[in-house]
Amino acid sequence: MQPIIQVRGLEKTYASGFQALKGIDLDIRRGEIFALLGPNGAGKTTMISIVCGIVRASAGTVTVDGHDIVTDWRAARSLIGLVPQELTTEAFESVWATVSFSRGLFGKPPNPALIERILRDLSLWEKKDSKVIALSGGMKRRVMIAKALSHEPRILFLDEPTAGVDVELRRGMWEMIGRLRESGVTIILTTHYIEEAEEMADTVGVISGGRIILVEKKAALMEQLGQRQLTLQLQSPLPAIPAELSSYPLTLSEDGRKLVYRFDSQHEHTGIATLLRRLGDHGIDFTNLRTEESSLEEIFVSLVRERA
Amino acid sequence: MTAAINLHAIKAIYLFELARTWRTLFQSIAGPVISTSLYFIVFGAAIGSRFTAVEGVSYGAFLVPGLVMMSVLTESVSNASFGIYMPRYSGTIYEVLSAPISAFETVIGYVGAAATKSIILGTLILLTARLFVDFSIAHPFWMVAFLVLTSVTFSLLGFILGIWADGWEKLQIVPLLIVTPLAFLGGSFYSISMLPPFWQKVTLFNPVVYLVSGFRWSFYGTADVPVALSLAMTALFLVICLGVVWWIFRTGYKLKN
Ligand SMILES: Nc1ncnc2c1ncn2[C@@H]1O[C@H](COP(=O)(O)OP(=O)(O)OP(=O)(O)O)[C@@H](O)[C@H]1O
Numbered sequence: 001m002q003p004i005i006q007v008r009g010l011e012k013t014y015a016s017g018f019q020a021l022k023g024i025d026l027d028i029r030r031g032e033i034f035a036l037l038g039p040n041g042a043g044k045t046t047m048i049s050i051v052c053g054i055v056r057a058s059a060g061t062v063t064v065d066g067h068d069i070v071t072d073w074r075a076a077r078s079l080i081g082l083v084p085q086e087l088t089t090e091a092f093e094s095v096w097a098t099v100s101f102s103r104g105l106f107g108k109p110p111n112p113a114l115i116e117r118i119l120r121d122l123s124l125w126e127k128k129d130s131k132v133i134a135l136s137g138g139m140k141r142r143v144m145i146a147k148a149l150s151h152e153p154r155i156l157f158l159d160e161p162t163a164g165v166d167v168e169l170r171r172g173m174w175e176m177i178g179r180l181r182e183s184g185v186t187i188i189l190t191t192h193y194i195e196e197a198e199e200m201a202d203t204v205g206v207i208s209g210g211r212i213i214l215v216e217k218k219a220a221l222m223e224q225l226g227q228r229q230l231t232l233q234l235q236s237p238l239p240a241i242p243a244e245l246s247s248y249p250l251t252l253s254e255d256g257r258k259l260v261y262r263f264d265s266q267h268e269h270t271g272i273a274t275l276l277r278r279l280g281d282h283g284i285d286f287t288n289l290r291t292e293e294s295s296l297e298e299i300f301v302s303l304v305r306e307r308a
Numbered sequence: 309m310t311a312a313i314n315l316h317a318i319k320a321i322y323l324f325e326l327a328r329t330w331r332t333l334f335q336s337i338a339g340p341v342i343s344t345s346l347y348f349i350v351f352g353a354a355i356g357s358r359f360t361a362v363e364g365v366s367y368g369a370f371l372v373p374g375l376v377m378m379s380v381l382t383e384s385v386s387n388a389s390f391g392i393y394m395p396r397y398s399g400t401i402y403e404v405l406s407a408p409i410s411a412f413e414t415v416i417g418y419v420g421a422a423a424t425k426s427i428i429l430g431t432l433i434l435l436t437a438r439l440f441v442d443f444s445i446a447h448p449f450w451m452v453a454f455l456v457l458t459s460v461t462f463s464l465l466g467f468i469l470g471i472w473a474d475g476w477e478k479l480q481i482v483p484l485l486i487v488t489p490l491a492f493l494g495g496s497f498y499s500i501s502m503l504p505p506f507w508q509k510v511t512l513f514n515p516v517v518y519l520v521s522g523f524r525w526s527f528y529g530t531a532d533v534p535v536a537l538s539l540a541m542t543a544l545f546l547v548i549c550l551g552v553v554w555w556i557f558r559t560g561y562k563l564k565n
């Protein structure tokens with residue numbers, strides 16, 4: 001199936017002369033949750049702003065559901081909802097008015113029942129008549145999400161949607177994003193909370209220095225790049241790793257009670273069996289053992305560091 | 309499915325902007341009406357009777373069209389400039405830029421609301437003036453036409469100003485240093501035939517002269533410059549403003565990176 005968003009050769013050089021995007025090619029599949037990860041200044045917001053029509057590209061093309069964002073902007077934009085990174089709302093308007101305004105702006109007839117449902121979903125219903133200026137930061141963030149949802153977009157960009165949102169509400173938001181996906185909305189989100197991507201994303205893209213350095217299904221990514229480790233709780237502390245075992249990638253904790261063995265989960269022979277045998281040969285006994293997979297966060301950090 | 313014109317968006321912007329006026333009713337409507345009324349009380353009712361009639365019209369009545377124009381054009385500029393500067397300043401402009409709405413529709417929404425407000429304001433000032441001075445309107449149709457044209461043109465000018473300004477200072481300095489002096493020297497208080505010949509010539513470079521003259525003609529049938537010229541100049545000014553707005557959106561000037 002044709003990707004819902006197709007980015008080809010996208011470049012952006014700001015008026016200052018700084019090149020924020022250096023040739024981005026990216027496909028986003030219909031109906032998926034795409035997490036765009038990258039360090040500060042990588043170009044995430046710049047790319048999103050171009051797709052949404054806020055920033056002009058210096059080169060390259062973007063199509064949204066087959067509509068070019070420049071020549072067929074009206075069709076392209078009416079499919080997209082954007083929750084920008086910066087908290088910007090009309091300070092003196094009521095929550096209800098500002099959310100209804102967004103719906104009109106995107107060319108949709110009024111639908112109070114829908115706005116009510118969105119506000120309730122975002123726990124904003126009690127605040128519907130409050131002025132935006134009187135809300136907390138996390139509430140303002142949710143107002144911005146409500147504004148983006150008010151016009152029933154098919155594609156939703158969330159530029160750090162959960163920054164400044166408390167833990168409980170963040171969970172609620174994840175659930176809401178999950179429900180949106182079930183209803184067929186494609187979601188592109190950036191986040192610095194990697195656990196968020198790990199929890200929700202179908203596909204992960206990593207951008208660094210204006211280039212996409214990786215796009216992969218999350219599951220495959222975790223499998224391919226993820227390392228597993230085996231942690232052994234030792235019966236008696238070990239002063240050092242025996243020289244005969246130096247060929248194994250082992251690390252010993254400072255108190256000498258914990259031995260960690262890293263192995264490649266893709267590899268057929270993990271080497272665990274022989275390692276355990278050899279430990280036995282050396283009289284190293286253990287009370288407990290467990291294996292862990294590395295988190296997306298560790299994968300991400302090592303990736304970005306590698307390419308930097 | 310996308311409509312050829314985004315009427316809902318125009319309506320949303322228009323009503324949103326009018327709601328802002330409503331919220332700040334005193335500052336945006338009552339304020340200018342009261343301050344303009346002071347002129348009528350002082351010059352019309354109090355000392356106006358000591359002045360000789362200008363071109364057969366009592367001084368108080370002579371003042372009415374000019375003062376209405378002055379108020380309408382300064383308020384159009386400041387209101388429209390504020391209307392578009394505010395979202396740029398606060399960042400909420402992102403939403404308009406990302407919405408399926410054309411430049412033309414955006415302008416109709418913002419400028420339409422600012423002009424509507426000016427027309428309401430002009431009408432209220434006229435009604436208030438009637439309490440203090442006696443005046444008549446010879447050509448009601450042209451009176452309305454000039455009022456609407458001026459409101460739209462100067463709201464467009466304000467829109468341009470609101471996009472050009474990159475600070476509150478610039479936003480206020482243009483009305484203060486350019487619009488207000490031009491309005492004051494635009495023949496609201498005097499007929500330009502009262503000026504020395506040299507200043508009569510200089511004055512013709514002031515676009516406000518044509519507006520005030522044409523507007524006054526619609527009341528009393530007398531004018532400083534031929535009414536057709538007034539109309540042509542107003543239309544020209546309107547076209548220039550439209551051209552600048554068109555250029556702003558085509559180039560994304562100050563709106564998009
Ligand atoms: N208007 C601008 N003018 C000049 N440079 C800019 C502008 N906006 C962004 N940049 C630069 O472009 C680069 C990418 O910025 P961008 O906001 O896209 O990063 P990001 O990936 O969203 O970062 P963050 O995680 O901090 O939000 C940065 O180096 C930034 O300084």
Ligand SMILES: [Mg+2]
Pocket residue numbers: 044045046085159
């Ligand atoms: Mg960003």
